[in-house]
Structure formats: C-alpha cells, structure tokens
Amino acid sequence: MERLSKLIAAAGVTSRRRAAELIRSGRVRVDGRVVLEPGAQVDPEQSRVEVDRTQLRREPRRYAILNKPRGPLSSVRDDRGRTTVLDLLPGMKERLYPAGRLDADTEGLLLLTNDGDLTHRLTHPRHGIEKVYEAEVKGRPSRAALGRLSRGMMLEEGPTGPARTRLLRGGEETSLLELTVHAGRKRMVRRMLAAVGHPVVALRRTRVGPLVLGDLKPGEWRHLTREEVRALKAAAPESKDPAQQRAGSEACQDGEN
Numbered sequence: 001m002e003r004l005s006k007l008i009a010a011a012g013v014t015s016r017r018r019a020a021e022l023i024r025s026g027r028v029r030v031d032g033r034v035v036l037e038p039g040a041q042v043d044p045e046q047s048r049v050e051v052d053r054t055q056l057r058r059e060p061r062r063y064a065i066l067n068k069p070r071g072p073l074s075s076v077r078d079d080r081g082r083t084t085v086l087d088l089l090p091g092m093k094e095r096l097y098p099a100g101r102l103d104a105d106t107e108g109l110l111l112l113t114n115d116g117d118l119t120h121r122l123t124h125p126r127h128g129i130e131k132v133y134e135a136e137v138k139g140r141p142s143r144a145a146l147g148r149l150s151r152g153m154m155l156e157e158g159p160t161g162p163a164r165t166r167l168l169r170g171g172e173e174t175s176l177l178e179l180t181v182h183a184g185r186k187r188m189v190r191r192m193l194a195a196v197g198h199p200v201v202a203l204r205r206t207r208v209g210p211l212v213l214g215d216l217k218p219g220e221w222r223h224l225t226r227e228e229v230r231a232l233k234a235a236a237p238e239s240k241d242p243a244q245q246r247a248g249s250e251a252c253q254d255g256e257n
Contacts (some may be wrong), residue, residue, distance in 0.1 A: 112221075135176070147198050
C-alpha cells in the first residue's frame with residue numbers, strides 16, 4: 001500500500017505537494033470513486049487511479065540538469081505564453097518539472113525530473129539541502145557586511161539562518177561573492193544582499209547538494225549519471241516515520257532566488 005499523493009508524484013504527474021492539492025480539489029479517482037484525502041492508502045498494483053479522468057501510468061524516471069539562462073520561467077507552462085525551462089528541453093518525451101525554482105533573472109543549476117518523491121525530499125526543509133550561488137554585487141562588501149550574511153539576518157517573514165559567505169573577487173564597482181544557503185525563500189539571496197547594501201547585478205546557482213553545475217553553458221542540459229542520482233537520493237533519504245512524512249507534506253517549498 002502507498003499514500004495516494006506519493007503514488008501520483010511517483011508517476012511523474014506533478015510534485016507531491018501539488019498532488020495533494022489535486023486530490024483535495026476532487027480531481028482524483030480511485031477505482032471510480034473520488035478520493036479527497038492525500039494520505040489515503042492505495043495498492044498501486046490493484047487499484048485504478050485517475051487524475052482528471054486520465055488513468056495513471058508510471059513513466060520511466062528521468063533526471064536532467066539544466067544551466068538555466070536568464071529569461072525562462074521555472075515552471076511547466078505559462079498562461080501568458082512566456083518561455084519556460086521546458087522549452088529548453090526539446091524532444092523530451094516524459095513530462096518533467098523543476099525540482100525547486102530560479103527566478104527569471106537568475107541563471108544556473110536547475111534539476112528537472114519526473115521523480116516527484118525525490119523532488120519532495122530535496123525541497124523539504126528537514127534535509128537542509130545546501131544551495132550555492134555566485135553573486136555579482138554592486139560595490140565591495142565590508143567585513144561587517146559579510147559577517148551579517150554569515151550570521152543570518154531578519155527579513156520580513158523572519159530570520160534567514162546563516163549563509164556561508166566567501167569574497168571571490170573584490171572591486172570598487174562590483175564584487176563577486178559565493179553564498180551557501182539552506183532555505184529557499186522567494187528571492188532570499190537577492191534580499192539578503194540588498195539588506196547589507198550590495199544589490200545583486202547577476203546571480204547564478206552553481207550547486208544543489210552534491211549536484212554541481214560543471215561546464216554546462218547557459219541553455220545547455222544533460223541527463224544525470226546514475227552516480228549523481230544516487231548521490232542526490234543519499235543526500236535526502238526518505239523518512240521511515242509516517243508522521244514525519246505527513247507533517248512535512250505541506251512544508252515543502254523551494255522559493256525563487
């Protein structure tokens with residue numbers, strides 16, 4: 001038996017959090033009956049599961065790393081017809097979606113997959129997956145400014161937690177910083193740097209957990225190796241505690257930076 005929301009995510013339809021929303025909105029049927037509880041236990045071998053009247057079918061797992069350029073949205077589709085990151089993966093037969101987000105003006109590493117369970121684990125705050133950014137900022141940050149970033153700071157919605165910070169290049173006009181963070185609030189890195197008086201000129205994500213961007217050029221992508229997939233799963237192991245899984249099902253957010 002398996003949780004219904006997890007089963008839908010594992011089939012590559014969407015993330016586990018979004019699957020829970022689909023279930024609660026009455027768009028999921030099990031053996032012909034509408035089920036409204038994401039935690040309902042379902043036998044994947046015996047039950048017929050439908051989402052919007054379409055029977056669920058398990059797709060082969062696919063994992064891709066993209067060097068997202070500035071411009072495309074980190075979404076599956078856009079109602080206004082704007083370019084999304086999926087437009088950069090022509091010919092991909094499986095339905096992939098971003099595991100986390102980068103805002104339109106941010107470049108760098110973006111994982112795309114149809115493994116909803118892994119996406120849930122990677123973006124779950126319980127695991128505290130590291131995300132590394134290179135930020136070109138205005139001016140040259142002082143030691144005091146770097147200290148504030150390293151200790152964490154208060155934003156509108158609360159404290160950020162510490163950000164491991166390195167000055168890679170200092171200059172009078174602009175400087176290059178490396179920041180390592182664990183949370184994923186919306187535009188958090190940009191807001192932190194603006195708060196210490198050094199607004200972002202350009203921002204690029206170079207690492208998510210053990211996954212490194214490497215030498216991919218903006219707009220280029222490739223499939224992950226088996227070793228990379230194993231490393232990601234090891235970095236965010238699945239909880240064996242059902243109560244902990246339920247508690248985190250709604251907390252899984254990876255905001256834009």
